[in-house]
Amino acid sequence: MQLDIIKAEEWGLFADTTRPVVIAGPCSAESEQQLFETAKALKAGGIGVLRAGIWKPRTRPNSFEGVGEVGLQWMRRVREELGMKVATEVANVKHVGEALKAGMDMLWLGARTTANPFAIQEIADALKGADIPVLVKNPVNPDVELWIGALERLNLAGLKKIGVIHRGFSVYGEAKYRNMPQWQLPIEIKRRFPEMLMICDPSHIAGKREYVPEIAQQAMDLGFDGLIVESHICPETALSDATQQLTPADLADMLGKLVIRKIDSESLEYRENMDDLRARIDGIDDELLELLASRMRISDEIGRYKKQNNITILQPGRWEKVLAKVFEKGREKGLDCEFLEKLFKAIHQASIDRQTEIMSRD
Ligand code: PEP
Ligand code: MN
Numbered sequence: 022m023q024l025d026i027i028k029a030e031e032w033g034l035f036a037d038t039t040r041p042v043v044i045a046g047p048c049s050a051e052s053e054q055q056l057f058e059t060a061k062a063l064k065a066g067g068i069g070v071l072r073a074g075i076w077k078p079r080t081r082p083n084s085f086e087g088v089g090e091v092g093l094q095w096m097r098r099v100r101e102e103l104g105m106k107v108a109t110e111v112a113n114v115k116h117v118g119e120a121l122k123a124g125m126d127m128l129w130l131g132a133r134t135t136a137n138p139f140a141i142q143e144i145a146d147a148l149k150g151a152d153i154p155v156l157v158k159n160p161v162n163p164d165v166e167l168w169i170g171a172l173e174r175l176n177l178a179g180l181k182k183i184g185v186i187h188r189g190f191s192v193y194g195e196a197k198y199r200n201m202p203q204w205q206l207p208i209e210i211k212r213r214f215p216e217m218l219m220i221c222d223p224s225h226i227a228g229k230r231e232y233v234p235e236i237a238q239q240a241m242d243l244g245f246d247g248l249i250v251e252s253h254i255c256p257e258t259a260l261s262d263a264t265q266q267l268t269p270a271d272l273a274d275m276l277g278k279l280v281i282r283k284i285d286s287e288s289l290e291y292r293e294n295m296d297d298l299r300a301r302i303d304g305i306d307d308e309l310l311e312l313l314a315s316r317m318r319i320s321d322e323i324g325r326y327k328k329q330n331n332i333t334i335l336q337p338g339r340w341e342k343v344l345a346k347v348f349e350k351g352r353e354k355g356l357d358c359e360f361l362e363k364l365f366k367a368i369h370q371a372s373i374d375r376q377t378e379i380m381s382r383d
Pocket of ligand 2: 251261
């Protein structure tokens with residue numbers, strides 16, 4: 022379905038919607054003092070929107086699960102006394118009711134919630150009639166349709182101020198990042214909904230504060246609209262996600278160093294050069310298509326010949342040889358083996374499918 026959305030410029034939430042818009046604040050609101058001091062320091066660094074988790078979805082029980090409703094009052098105080106906008110995560114109908122009552126400026130849905138269509142539907146129903154921006158984090162598993170499904174459920178409930186947060190995808194075992202970026206998924210979201218606000222959460226991708234800046238920079242290089250970053254006045258003592266939070270000063274430092282690339286350029290020379298390069302790419306794509314079609318025609322011929330001679334389609338030895346040759350030549354040309362394997366496996370599979378079709382014909 023087409024989404025009917027109101028662009029972030031019209032939400033009245035971000036003072037300036039030129040990239041990057043930045044939302045920052047602690048993983049969790051822990052005490053009135055911790056929240057207020059963090060907010061004050063962030064505001065001094067130019068941050069206009071404060072995030073803080075009030076109800077925390079923790080992997081295991083007996084961890085700090087958030088301060089609950091009282092935290093909303095602290096958020097209100099930040100809003101009134103510092104003039105910041107405030108945002109929190111909601112994960113069920115009760116949270117929605119309390120967050121709306123407390124006058125939150127924006128809500129977000131967490132990764133574990135997005136993975137559950139029942140929960141999303143209940144939240145969408147509870148939000149009916151509310152004119153509040155809602156950001157939807159990607160589900161923990163790399164499923165773009167599930168992510169879009171959550172956006173559609175909100176939109177069908179009448180919410181038009183919707184956007185997405187990319188926070189990476191669960192990994193099994195040891196990996197550099199806590200959650201793998203798998204950038205192709207947010208890129209697909211942007212392709213389908215170019216108007217929608219797309220924010221990156223480098224904190225939950227990185228898992229360690231030292232990796233937060235590199236992820237934030239990659240998001241800027243890819244043209245994300247903004248960042249939501251976890252920041253705590255004293256990260257080492259944080260009750261949740263202590264390893265990935267930045268001090269407000271480190272956040273300001275990171276933001277100051279980010280290279281912000283333009284989405285496009287007005288320069289005639291740039292445009293002409295780009296048009297030329299793109300025309301060459303388009304030409305090569307045409308040639309690739311021609312070559313693929315010829316390869317398939319020969320593969321069909323092989324299929325018919327195998328059938329006449331009563332030979333099986335699969336010839337494993339042959340496939341191994343093809344792949345080995347591809348890797349060897351590809352390496353000489355500076356091509357990545359993993360990419361070549363994916364590409365040639367897809368081509369090989371398509372050939373097999375066509376030969377199977379030929380075999381099954383009378
Ligand atoms: C959070 O933003 O603190 C949070 C719980 O994030 P996620 O849903 O991405 O795990
Ligand atoms: Mn967190």
